[in-house]
Amino acid sequence: MKNHRLCAAGFVWAFMATINHLPARVHHDHRRDRGDRHAGRAAPPVQPAIGRLHDCLQTGRLYDPVKAFGSWDRSRPERRATVGGSMAIAFELVINFGLNQAAADVAQHFTVNHPPLMTGQHHVALHEPLVTKVRGYDGEPYLEMSIIPVGVGWRVGFDRHHERRQLTAAELTELGEGLYQLLAQLTGYRAAQVGWDPEERVDPAGLRQDWADELAIGDLPGLVLAEDLHRDLRGQGFQPFAPGFVWIPYQGERPSSLTADGHDV
Structure with missing residues (x-):
């Protein structure tokens, strides 16, 4: 186990x-x-x-x-290695669109035109969504979209010309809630989650292989699934999220080495 x-x-x-x-x-x-x-x-x-x-x-x-x-x-x-080099960790909304290119295109256009998200005293803009075709644990391809707030992650390439804005856990939580509100206006996706590099948890095959125990007890807060995928995967603790989707309610972020109220990074 x-x-x-x-x-x-x-x-x-x-x-x-x-x-x-x-x-x-x-x-x-x-x-x-x-x-x-x-x-x-x-x-x-x-x-x-x-x-x-x-x-x-x-x-x-x-x-x-x-x-x-x-x-x-x-x-x-x-x-080649440089201490303090190019490793990146992103706080982001990651969405699995399956092979629904039309839905991904609509989501990309919607996000590009979305106003900045409010968190604390900060207005946080969003980078243009990054859409890539990836392969899941089972080798099946799907379209993965990453929606990354500007200046929030750690050494994210998109942020090289932006000053880093280190947020508290409470501010990150408010930002995460804003990303979920954005997600609630999208359709045509299979799975999604907000967090620090949550990519592996939007892969259905990965959920079956590595996260079955957490699914069984509802210990994947913030995970959003299409209703038909949820019927296939099952799992406890899911509630309605938006028409056609269910989720395990988001519980927010905790102080860590990546927040202003945690340990210094």
């Missing part, structure tokens, strides 16, 4: 490791150069680190990065 609490902690650990620890950064960038998305890139730094932590606790030996990650050659082009 997959330990999702450990995975969630590991996800944050991977983020900090890849901006502060060269061997972890090298592994991350190597996977990025192969085309892996963030969830796939986070696993390689976390897995050896957890293994070495267990070994250190059991034996009392000091941490050795070469034993954890092997040797690395900084001169090889595919292994």
Whole structure:
């Protein structure tokens, strides 16, 4: 059985490791150069680190990065690494449109013309949605749309010319609620969620494979599903969201290393 609490902690650990620890950064960038998305890139730094932590606790030996990650050659082009480099984590609304190109086009046009979202004293604009064709865990393709607020994420490429606006957990929650209000006006999608890099949770095959336990007890707050997909996946805690869609109500964001009221990043 997959330990999702450990995975969630590991996800944050991977983020900090890849901006502060060269061997972890090298592994991350190597996977990025192969085309892996963030969830796939986070696993390689976390897995050896957890293994070495267990070994250190059991034996009392000091941490050795070469034993954890092997040797690395900084001169090889595919292994370029810079501490504090280009790793990005986005706070975003991610939507799976299946292969419904028409619905994705309508959503893109709607979002481009949407006014900024209000959170606290901030008016937060939205980047033009990014639409890409990806493959799910089962190899089936679908259209994935990312709607990313301007200046909110961590080292997001779209934000390179924008000052970062570090929000509190309460402000992020208000922003997330605004993104869900936007989503409620869209149709033709299969699954959606707001959060920090929530892509893997809008893939139905991924939900079946890795999130079945959470679905069974309704522990995926903010997950929105088309009604027919929900009938297929089942799951507890779902309530009406919009005509044709159900969701597990959003519970907001908590203070973390990515919020103004959490630990510094």
